[in-house]
Amino acid sequence: MENDDRVDEYLKRIEVNRPKDVSDEEYLAQLHVGHLTHIPFETFDLIDIKQLNIEQDQIFRKLVQEKRGGVCCEMNGLFAFILQNFNYKIELIPCGVYATETESYSDLYTHIAMRITTKNGTKYLCDVGFSMDPLTPLYFQTDCVQYALNGFYQIIKSEDQLYYQLRNGCLKNKNDQFSLTSSSLETSIVDIDPERIAWRMSYRFPIDFDQKTLTLDDYKFKCPSIVHSPDIILNHQSICHIHTYQPTVGAYSLNGKKYSEWIFEDGHAIRKSAPSSIDDKEVEKLLQEKFNLNIERKIELVDSLI
Template identity: 55%
Template sequence: MANDNRLDEYLKRIESSHPTNGCTEEYLNRLQVAHLTHIPFETFDLIDIKLLNISMDHRFDRLVRQNRGGVCFQMNGLFADMLKKLNYNVKIISCSVYNEEKHFYIEPPCHAALYVRLDNGKTFLCDVGFSNDFLTPLFFELDSIQYATNGFFRLTKTDDQLYYKIERGYLNTDDHISLPTSATPRTHIIDIDSSRIKWTLSYRFPIDFLERSTEIDDFQNVVSDVLYSPNVFLNHLTICHLHTYKPNVGAYSIVGKKYYEWIIENGKATRKDYPISDNEDELKTLLKEKFDLTIERKIELADNKQ
């Protein structure tokens, strides 16, 4: 791996070191956690100035040098760029997000995720751009229940066998489970009856995605949909989300005009809700203290779920 100034800048941004043993599973886990706990998913520009630039130079400048966050094309685009510099084998996946309010998958596809293959043949689904992400990469393994450090997930096929779909799971309220632990962050396959978990759809992607050649630039034709389509909630609902790993697994999150703090323990999430003051200075203090974001302009929070 040759010296690369952009890689150095990125690793400094996420407070991570260079790998010592090449492109391993352990380093991939550490890198995804570091990205998700240092670079927030945020939609401020989509809502008030209707701006979404997904070019390689812009996403690097924005997320690394300007200390901003972004949405999937920017976040997973940057992550893919850096993984390739580290000699990981990465493929961009074009995904259709499930709209829970209207009960359909949004078309055309407006989400990008990542498929990563290691030299030893192991394969993973990585995603640092979905807000409600799995904290550690998922094994690309069908029909297994995986605990990805911050929740339950599974990869299955749709009934018509045309797509893979990702679901997030929540342990039923009165249920208890003893989860495995590890010294370093990693996803575990869990032996549990799936009926003990309530599942919600995240997104789907074609079964034949490996036969397709997809780059982040290919999503330029859906940028206007992300900015203006009423089916895409990112353009009318403020979201700012940053995962936490130590000392607690959880997240800081602004959704609409409320601020939340999550703590996830033994498969269950607890949430504290806080109203956000109308005082602009207090909002910017919150952004700086919890998300390490500095945005100079006036910010308008939007909670129109349409």
């Protein structure tokens, strides 16, 4: 009964009803979009109070009851808990994040993603904790191009065949256009030349990740590093990011003291407003109006300390 109550609280938080007359796949997409458009990715606790607690009770209290956001292990930890209550099969995936500056990947366990299997056996890559998430779940298929409403995504194998790599992108040419005939809430496998797309790497994970069953507890050893390591940007720059779906697919984003808005349209990411500096007086109002956050303590935005 306790889990039923928690599920209902979560569904109220993301404004999604219990499943009715929809397939497992459709409902998974509803939950994925609902989470990303109501619970922001945010790093504030890692910066000013140096705290990351991934006990399930604490994650639920923070993200649902206190109406906060979180980082990957909090966001995907909560999502996995909810999906288990709807009888989806969940496999947690240890990931290493790609750093453009060094053109290298971080250690595994610095990010968590999930492979979700529905009752009919369809497998998806789901991630509600990366900020640059696909808006809808990706099919767990390699070497095809997928369109997840907010851009193109592709799961490819590394040259050494040891890793899956996730990359995302938008059309290179601003005059190039791409449109879908379907307007449904789902990812589409599309027939498009990958060379038309400006790709950027997101993260990688071992091809044999499913040889070991992982739980959220297996990620606890990494929490001190996520909070304190100078190599992890999450603990030394204010980041807050939330997706939008209706009336437009887009995003609101804070990076340091810079705020910007985006829309995704015809295969392009279009900056709706140029980055603008936010002073301390504007923070509380901005977090409430754009990110659904009402944080009791004072939040001071921090540009990268490194």
